[in-house]
Amino acid sequence: MNSEPNSEAEHRFPCNSCGSDLRFDPAARQLTCDHCGNSQQIRLAGGIIAELDYLAAKDNVLGAEDIAETRVTSCPNCGAQTEFDADLHATECPFCATPVVTDTGTHRQIKPQAVLPFGLDEPTARAGVTNWLGSLWFAPNGLKEYARKGRKLNGIYVPYWTFDADTKSKYSGQRGTHYYETKTVMRDGKKTQVRVQKTRWKPKSGRVARFFDDVLVLASKSLPKHYTDGLQPWDLSSLEPYQPEYLAGFRAEGYQVEINDGYAEAHAHMDAIIHRDVKSDIGGDEQRVDKVKTNVSDVTFKHILLPVWLAAYKYRGKTYRFVVNGRTGEVQGERPYSMWKIAALVAVILAIIAGIVIANSQ
Numbered sequence: 001m002n003s004e005p006n007s008e009a010e011h012r013f014p015c016n017s018c019g020s021d022l023r024f025d026p027a028a029r030q031l032t033c034d035h036c037g038n039s040q041q042i043r044l045a046g047g048i049i050a051e052l053d054y055l056a057a058k059d060n061v062l063g064a065e066d067i068a069e070t071r072v073t074s075c076p077n078c079g080a081q082t083e084f085d086a087d088l089h090a091t092e093c094p095f096c097a098t099p100v101v102t103d104t105g106t107h108r109q110i111k112p113q114a115v116l117p118f119g120l121d122e123p124t125a126r127a128g129v130t131n132w133l134g135s136l137w138f139a140p141n142g143l144k145e146y147a148r149k150g151r152k153l154n155g156i157y158v159p160y161w162t163f164d165a166d167t168k169s170k171y172s173g174q175r176g177t178h179y180y181e182t183k184t185v186m187r188d189g190k191k192t193q194v195r196v197q198k199t200r201w202k203p204k205s206g207r208v209a210r211f212f213d214d215v216l217v218l219a220s221k222s223l224p225k226h227y228t229d230g231l232q233p234w235d236l237s238s239l240e241p242y243q244p245e246y247l248a249g250f251r252a253e254g255y256q257v258e259i260n261d262g263y264a265e266a267h268a269h270m271d272a273i274i275h276r277d278v279k280s281d282i283g284g285d286e287q288r289v290d291k292v293k294t295n296v297s298d299v300t301f302k303h304i305l306l307p308v309w310l311a312a313y314k315y316r317g318k319t320y321r322f323v324v325n326g327r328t329g330e331v332q333g334e335r336p337y338s339m340w341k342i343a344a345l346v347a348v349i350l351a352i353i354a355g356i357v358i359a360n361s362q
Helices: 054-058 122-134 141-149 225-230 259-282 339-361
Strands: 022-025 030-033 067-071 090-092 099-101 106-110 154-187 190-218 286-315 318-325 331-333
Touching (some): 054 259, 054 286, 122 286, 122 318, 122 331, 190 259, 225 331, 259 286
Antiparallel strands (some): 022 030, 067 106, 090 099, 154 190, 154 286
């Protein structure tokens, strides 16, 4: 008998008044019944958010309490792995608007340790997207109509990794100090003295240390990374210990970036900051970094869920997505251009230029 909890059942909470499903209300920060208006407080988990040992995850020896089996459906177009209710058999992928048929496959994944609950409700997020779309130049009329009709956004919890690590680095390099020499040059047949900048280099070695806290790595491949990066910053200080009540009425995406690949990205980010620290420690006017050897220890991680409101719009066979930070309301997205509108503007500009030329020639 499978002792793992069913994630779909976990995310559904019946109203103790009418039996309908409760949903998490971002404004009230409680569970609310849309059918009868009943509300229910979310129990406070208390305690600290657990950090897990990265080496244990890398060696696949995490405890059973940190692993869960989830039922997810993979989109045939964008590959997003999203949880759906058990009684939902066909729907649209929230990430690319592709029709999908739900399956019953299970996936073993590391459980989320923390969640950042939605802070903005859907009407507020939709108003932000509508304003953003309405401000776009040369947008197709269909896109303006999309904004006018106000199609509802999907609330998605997007997976991320965070990494902590203690680093100590030894380096060798060179410090460059500027100095100036006066030289005589010929300009316009005359001798002129000019100051020429030169650099004096001296070897420099030393040590730098830094503790990295919550290096954030996107664990999804379903959204363009430059758009999700644009949603930052996230108020990670407001993370709550994971509780399924926060997911009631929302969907959660399973991570597609495995823990080892996530750490590789985090390590590259840490290396870049260490390189900056080394240059600062070398000092001078210029720096050359010849070698850096870093010892990384006490690496821990969290699997966390961050709130995103999402809309997908199809135009001429291509999907365009708009994402909203579910806490701050920051909007990012991609947009199509109406070639007819651009052509019309060019025609108007050419007509104005032609009119000016004709007027001046008379």
